[in-house]
Amino acid sequence: MDILLAIAIMALGAVVLGALLGFASVKFKVEGDPLIEKIEAILPQTQCGQCGYPGCKPYAEAIANGDEINKCPPGGVEGVQRLADLLGREVKPLDAEEKPKQIAIIDENTCIGCTLCIQACPVDAIVGAAKQMHTIVAQQCTGCELCLPPCPVECIRMEVIDENIDNWKWKYPVVEIKAAALQKAA
Amino acid sequence: MLMNLFKFKGGVKPPTNKTQSVGLPIAIAPLPSKLVVPLHQSIGGMPRPVVQAGDKVLKGQLIGEADGRISAAVHAPTSGTVVDVAMHIQPHPSGLDALCVVIEPDGKDEWIDRQPLDYAAMSPEQVREHLQQSGVVGLGGAVFPTHGKLTASKTVPMEEMVINGAECEPFITCDDLLMRERAEEVVRGIGIFRDLLRPKKVLIGIEDNKPEAAAAMRAAVAAVGEDFAVIQVPTLYPAGGAKQLIRVLTGKEVPAAKRSTDLGVQCFNVATAYTAWRAIAHGEPVVSRLVTVTGNVHDPRNYEVLIGTPMDELLKLARPHPDTDGIIMGGPMMGFLVPDVHVPVIKATNCLIAHDDRLFPPKAPEMPCIRCGACAQACPHELQPFEMYWFSRAKNFGKTQEYNIFDCIECGCCSFVCPSRIPLVQYFRFAKSEIWAREREKNAADQAKTRFEFKQLREEREKADKAEKLAKAAAAQAAKKAAEAAAAAAVPADASAEATPSASGPAPAQTSAVPAVDAEKAAKMATIEAAMARAKAQREAVQPKNTENLTSEQQRAASDIEARRVAAHLIEPEPATPAGEKTE
Numbered sequence: 001m002d003i004l005l006a007i008a009i010m011a012l013g014a015v016v017l018g019a020l021l022g023f024a025s026v027k028f029k030v031e032g033d034p035l036i037e038k039i040e041a042i043l044p045q046t047q048c049g050q051c052g053y054p055g056c057k058p059y060a061e062a063i064a065n066g067d068e069i070n071k072c073p074p075g076g077v078e079g080v081q082r083l084a085d086l087l088g089r090e091v092k093p094l095d096a097e098e099k100p101k102q103i104a105i106i107d108e109n110t111c112i113g114c115t116l117c118i119q120a121c122p123v124d125a126i127v128g129a130a131k132q133m134h135t136i137v138a139q140q141c142t143g144c145e146l147c148l149p150p151c152p153v154e155c156i157r158m159e160v161i162d163e164n165i166d167n168w169k170w171k172y173p174v175v176e177i178k179a180a181a182l183q184k185a186a
Numbered sequence: 187m188l189m190n191l192f193k194f195k196g197g198v199k200p201p202t203n204k205t206q207s208v209g210l211p212i213a214i215a216p217l218p219s220k221l222v223v224p225l226h227q228s229i230g231g232m233p234r235p236v237v238q239a240g241d242k243v244l245k246g247q248l249i250g251e252a253d254g255r256i257s258a259a260v261h262a263p264t265s266g267t268v269v270d271v272a273m274h275i276q277p278h279p280s281g282l283d284a285l286c287v288v289i290e291p292d293g294k295d296e297w298i299d300r301q302p303l304d305y306a307a308m309s310p311e312q313v314r315e316h317l318q319q320s321g322v323v324g325l326g327g328a329v330f331p332t333h334g335k336l337t338a339s340k341t342v343p344m345e346e347m348v349i350n351g352a353e354c355e356p357f358i359t360c361d362d363l364l365m366r367e368r369a370e371e372v373v374r375g376i377g378i379f380r381d382l383l384r385p386k387k388v389l390i391g392i393e394d395n396k397p398e399a400a401a402a403m404r405a406a407v408a409a410v411g412e413d414f415a416v417i418q419v420p421t422l423y424p425a426g427g428a429k430q431l432i433r434v435l436t437g438k439e440v441p442a443a444k445r446s447t448d449l450g451v452q453c454f455n456v457a458t459a460y461t462a463w464r465a466i467a468h469g470e471p472v473v474s475r476l477v478t479v480t481g482n483v484h485d486p487r488n489y490e491v492l493i494g495t496p497m498d499e500l501l502k503l504a505r506p507h508p509d510t511d512g513i514i515m516g517g518p519m520m521g522f523l524v525p526d527v528h529v530p531v532i533k534a535t536n537c538l539i540a541h542d543d544r545l546f547p548p549k550a551p552e553m554p555c556i557r558c559g560a561c562a563q564a565c566p567h568e569l570q571p572f573e574m575y576w577f578s579r580a581k582n583f584g585k586t587q588e589y590n591i592f593d594c595i596e597c598g599c600c601s602f603v604c605p606s607r608i609p610l611v612q613y614f615r616f617a618k619s620e621i622w623a624r625e626r627e628k629n630a631a632d633q634a635k636t637r638f639e640f641k642q643l644r645e646e647r648e649k650a651d652k653a654e655k656l657a658k659a660a661a662a663q664a665a666k667k668a669a670e671a672a673a674a675a676a677v678p679a680d681a682s683a684e685a686t687p688s689a690s691g692p693a694p695a696q697t698s699a700v701p702a703v704d705a706e707k708a709a710k711m712a713t714i715e716a717a718m719a720r721a722k723a724q725r726e727a728v729q730p731k732n733t734e735n736l737t738s739e740q741q742r743a744a745s746d747i748e749a750r751r752v753a754a755h756l757i758e759p760e761p762a763t764p765a766g767e768k769t770e
């Protein structure tokens with residue numbers, strides 16, 4: 001008799017907990033893949049396609065599915081480092097040259113207003129209308145260079161963002177321990 | 187007046203070096219050869235230049251218009267000609283350039299028409315507006331636009347207003363001299379702030395190494411008939427830090443990531459109060475400030491200096507010793523060596539110290555941290571500098587934030603006491619600016635992402651819209667054609683139906699029904715025929731696939747098959763055109 005009761009209690013417990021789990025999986029369902037989101041948060045969102053994918057999200061998905069982590073040049077070595085930390089993979093040298101941050105600038109005298117660059121810009125950083133001069137909203141430009149090839153009169157150029165008082169950073173302090181030792185020796 | 191004072195944790199007592207520069211009264215610095223006035227001198231929006239090269243300006247004339255609510259106007263410090271609006275090197279540790287208005291003085295120092303304001307008749311909003319237009323900013327060093335601090339919170343009642351005359355940093359004496367010589371105007375300025383904020387108490391804190399200043403302020407408070415409390419606080423660096431002074435005077439500790447206003451306390455510098463009074467009572471915008479010139483010079487003293495005066499010209503007045511090899515702007519604890527001796531005096535410049543190796547011996551090299559904890563004991567914010575140092579050095583910025591690096595006021599107490607001579611503050615500055623830069627990048631990336639996603643969404647939508655439109659247009663076309671065909675078929679039917687009764691006179695209802703049915707049938711037939719004709723036309727329009735680039739042999743084979751099909755009456759003969767030509 002006892003054993004039947006025990007079985008009944010266990011079975012009841014199983015049913016209750018199972019129902020609870022089922023409910024939880026519906027109620028707290030995770031939208032999307034959290035890993036892909038984490039990877040995407042590290043990618044610089046330049047949307048340039050240099051990784052060989054049509055944007056940062058597809059590359060994030062590819063990384064989650066096992067692609068290499070060193071294909072994003074705008075992310076730089078640091079991006080690779082952070083991806084490696086996140087995914088527990090080995091750090092690899094960047095599969096391209098690292099470039100300083102830059103923005104596109106339209107030579108407004110040469111622009112013929114063809115609107116081709118507007119269509120190419122992934123982040124809508126270019127304003128203009130057909131047969132009107134176009135210009136680039138500097139704050140929004142990610143420097144992806146996608147607007148350069150379609151321009152029929154080649155009036156778009158890239159310019160490196162210079163250091164200015166607003167984006168200047170304090171440098172890493174120079175550690176002089178070794179230099180001092182040498183001086184003493186000399 | 188006796189008051190219970192509180193203590194803040196930590197703090198250090200570096201040699202004060204103040205006596206050198208208090209011996210002489212304030213002197214008015216002569217007009218320099220040129221004035222380079224940076225436009226961005228306060229926290230907040232960068233003022234827009236409103237003059238251009240060649241313009242004549244008067245002393246006090248607006249040259250930079252405030253941009254946004256947190257921003258303060260900039261004015262011409264003397265009369266003369268604008269020779270340039272251009273990038274010039276700044277008194278900033280970076281040594282980078284920023285936009286400046288360069289003025290060549292005409293020597294007349296001619297003011298604009300100065301209108302004293304009827305302060306009693308002005309609304310608080312007007313007072314704030316006027317202070318912004320007069321370029322009044324916090325002169326204690328933070329240069330936050332003062333009008334932005336003068337709106338009383340609706341939720342937290344203003345308990346105490348703390349006026350900062352502590353001036354704790356070594357060498358600096360400009361606030362001391364200001365209080366000694368111009369105490370009454372300072373007190374009247376404090377009165378303006380009091381009227382706007384309506385605090386329950388006004389506490390003026392002055393370090394006890396400035397008894398003359400405290401006495402002068404007491405006398406002025408009594409003379410003006412105010413009830414402000416002038417309190418001497420123990421001399422201990424950094425008693426002049428806003429949070430420290432608030433702690434000492436009110437006992438309130440401002441928690442991390444909160445502002446003093448959340449506790450009902452607001453803090454102003456004495457020099458700020460003075461400029462506010464000049465702006466209101468004399469209509470004078472901020473075009474000059476007191477600067478202590480000291481260090482390795484013959485005659486250390488305080489000068490009233492026009493904003494934009496090149497630092498080397500100012501330093502010359504105090505006759506620097508020949509071995510001077512640089513200028514420190516600010517004090518020895520928080521100041522920095524300016525990148526170029528020609529940089530201008532700005533609103534944040536309270537002190538220039540002529541630098542030499544005797545006063546500031548070169549620091550012995552940094553040694554490893556021995557975790558003695560001296561820095562943690564000295565830190566007035568009760569932080570753990572050695573931990574923050576460790577993580578800053580390792581560039582582990584997340585950890586530095588866990589140790590509250592953003593509460594660090596960069597006072598330098600920790601570096602001052604460190605037996606290993608580690609430049610701790612430099613590490614903290616490095617870490618902070620890295621974190622800020624990352625934050626900026628993150629925001630930019632997030633923005634780019636949303637814009638990219640929006641663009642994709644829009645393109646998708648446009649595509650869907652287009653497809654829908656095309657489908658609709660095609661459907662409408664088909665319906666129209668069908669209706670036309672039906673009408674075409676119906677017209678003759680109707681005509682015959684009408685003709686029948688007219689010919690045979692009044693006819694029984696039956697007969698008229700028959701042609702009606704016929705007409706309906708005919709219309710249907712016509713529709714079907716029209717549809718078939720359309721389908722045929724379409725079939726004919728469609729080119730057979732894979733018929734381009736055929737070799738002549740394949741083509742012959744194909745036409746053979748066609749011929750056979752025609753012979754078998756499977757299809758109607760096609761107008762004989764080779765597929766190759768068709769595709770052209």
Ligand code: SF4
Pocket residue numbers: 043044045046047048049050051052053054055056057059071072073074075
């Ligand atoms: S290379 Fe980097 S920034 Fe460019 S699309 Fe790929 S992941 Fe985005």
Ligand code: SF4
Pocket residue numbers: 103104120121122123124125126136140141142143144145146147148
């Ligand atoms: S403006 Fe050109 S470089 Fe800048 S984001 Fe758009 S396409 Fe890229």
Ligand code: SF4
Pocket residue numbers: 554555556557558559560561562571572575600603604605606607608610
């Ligand atoms: S005072 Fe210097 S040596 Fe001592 S714990 Fe702090 S950082 Fe380390």
Ligand code: SF4
Pocket residue numbers: 561564565566567568569570571593594595596597598599600601610611614
């Ligand atoms: S510089 Fe920062 S960490 Fe060092 S004592 Fe001052 S507040 Fe503390």
